[in-house]
Amino acid sequence: GAATAASLNAPRGIWGDTVTRLYITEFDGNKVRRVTNGMIETFAGSGLSTTMPDGIPATATTLHGTQSVYGDSENNYIYVSTY
Numbered sequence: 001g002a003a004t005a006a007s008l009n010a011p012r013g014i015w016g017d018t019v020t021r022l023y024i025t026e027f028d029g030n031k032v033r034r035v036t037n038g039m040i041e042t043f044a045g046s047g048l049s050t051t052m053p054d055g056i057p058a059t060a061t062t063l064h065g066t067q068s069v070y071g072d073s074e075n076n077y078i079y080v081s082t083y
Contacts, residue, residue, distance in 0.1 A: 003040040008033065013068035017075045025066035025080065032069055032080055044080060 009029030016022050022035040023043060031045035042059055046052075049064040065083025 001040065003035045003038055006033070006040045012066065013081075015069045015071060017071050018073065019075055023069045023071070023078065025069050027065050027067065027083070030063045030066060032063070032066060032078070043078070 008024060008026055009031075010027040011024050012027040013025040014022065020036075024033045024035070025031075026033060026045075029045070030047050030049050032043045033040055034043035044058040044061065045063040045066065046060055048062045050062050052060070052062045063080065063082050067081045067083060069078060069080050071078045
């Protein structure tokens with residue numbers, strides 16, 4: 001939905017890539033949100049903080065206490081630190 005109408009659950013980290021996308025971590029929400037052209041979506045994290053196997057989609061995985069987010073200069077990789 002519209003980023004201006006979204007609520008975030010304890011935002012901690014923020015990073016903007018070179019293509020005008022903004023990434024925001026939610027510490028208590030256990031997610032990374034992405035804002036593109038005024039719209040916000042979940043980029044990574046299911047909102048749960050349990051253990052999940054490797055090889056599943058980023059939006060289905062679990063993160064625990066997301067802290068910061070950063071990407072490479074070519075926008076190929078996004079790195080997320082958790083608690």
